[in-house]
Amino acid sequence: MDFDTVAGELYGGDLAEFVSARNAAAKAAKADGDPDLAAKIKELRKPTTAAAIVNRLARDDPDELRELAELGDELRDAHTRLAGDDLRALTRSRGELVRRIVRGLAKMSDTVAREVEATLEAVAADPDTAALALAGRLTSVAHQDADQWFTLAASAPAASTGKRPAKLVEKAEPARPKRSSRTGKTEEDRRREEEERAERERVRAERERLRKEAAELAKERAVVERDLVRTERAAEQATARVEDLRTRLAEAEERAERATAEFEAAKEAYEQADEAANEAQKAADAAR
Numbered sequence: 338m339d340f341d342t343v344a345g346e347l348y349g350g351d352l353a354e355f356v357s358a359r360n361a362a363a364k365a366a367k368a369d370g371d372p373d374l375a376a377k378i379k380e381l382r383k384p385t386t387a388a389a390i391v392n393r394l395a396r397d398d399p400d401e402l403r404e405l406a407e408l409g410d411e412l413r414d415a416h417t418r419l420a421g422d423d424l425r426a427l428t429r430s431r432g433e434l435v436r437r438i439v440r441g442l443a444k445m446s447d448t449v450a451r452e453v454e455a456t457l458e459a460v461a462a463d464p465d466t467a468a469l470a471l472a473g474r475l476t477s478v479a480h481q482d483a484d485q486w487f488t489l490a491a492s493a494p495a496a497s498t499g500k501r502p503a504k505l506v507e508k509a510e511p512a513r514p515k516r517s518s519r520t521g522k523t524e525e526d527r528r529r530e531e532e533e534r535a536e537r538e539r540v541r542a543e544r545e546r547l548r549k550e551a552a553e554l555a556k557e558r559a560v561v562e563r564d565l566v567r568t569e570r571a572a573e574q575a576t577a578r579v580e581d582l583r584t585r586l587a588e589a590e591e592r593a594e595r596a597t598a599e600f601e602a603a604k605e606a607y608e609q610a611d612e613a614a615n616e617a618q619k620a621a622d623a624a625r
Contacts, residue, residue, distance in 0.1 A: 338365065338366055338369060338371070339374075343378055344378075344381060344474060345474070347362065348384065348475075349473060352383070352384065352386065356383055356569070356572075356573060359381055359383075360379070362378050363378040366378055382476040382477075383476070384475060385452065385477045386449055386452065387449060387452035387453045387455070387456045388476055388477050390442060390445070391453065391456050391457065392470070392473040393473075394438070395470055395472065396473050399471060401434065401438050401441075402438070402470060402471060403471060405438070405457060405460050405461050405467075406460060406464075406467035406470070406471060408427060408430060408461055409460065409462060409463075409464070409467060411423075411427050412428070412461065415427055416540075416544060419536075419537050419540055421537075421539070424540060431461050435454055435458060435461070438457060439453055439454055439457070455554070456475070462551070477562050
């Protein structure tokens with residue numbers, strides 16, 4: 338038994354059976370004499386419904402998920418270069434791809450669909466989230482534990498080549514402004530510089546707005562995630578308590594059965610002794 342194999346089976350299995358399967362695997366590891374592995378398995382978090390859906394997508398049809406991760410690389414590159422046209426084109430492509438993926442999934446509630454869409458957006462936004470998603474081991478957007486839990490050697494996406502996929506960009510990067518052969522700048526040069534400066538400012542402002550919005554959403558997700566983890570722990574503790582009470586009841590019933598058997602044996606011995614005493618008394622009376 339090794340950790341990556343156990344984790345792969347858990348995150349690829351039925352979400353409803355995750356906790357019981359995890360506890361059974363931890364118990365088996367402990368029985369095999371590996372308490373460290375048992376403790377590590379016990380720490381595995383149950384994925385949210387949205388994360389479980391994305392994990393299933395990584396196993397059943399990973400191509401679109403991989404394309405989304407590559408698109409995230411392109412968006413980060415466009416932000417770095419302050420390439421406004423590329424950034425707008427890639428942002429549109431990301432939204433279209435996310436919606437296409439969600440439409441291709443099985444029917445789900447509006448709440449779950451929004452959570453799946455937010456999870457897919459996180460895959461495009463964060464390389465660590467993308468790596469976990471492509472490995473089929475995502476727990477939630479709020480928890481990214483690749484370094485702590487998984488090697489991801491077999492399923493992590495290949496290293497980026499640094500080349501921009503042509504299908505993800507609608508327009509080429511703007512050409513550098515031409516300068517006049519004369520000393521100084523032409524009116525056209527100044528106009529282009531002003532336009533580029535304005536575009537950079539607009540991109541910076543949009544990036545800052547998106548950053549703040551993402552930070553607020555991350556806070557909200559973290560609160561929900563904490564509540565979910567707290568609820569899960571309470572449920573696990575309640576289940577453990579029920580199992581303990583069932584064990585105690587079984588032991589009490591066994592003790593009651595033994596006590597009943599001992600009582601019946603004592604009663605029989607008493608009756609035999611009583612009968613013997615009566616016979617002895619009769620014999621004594623007859624000898625007088």
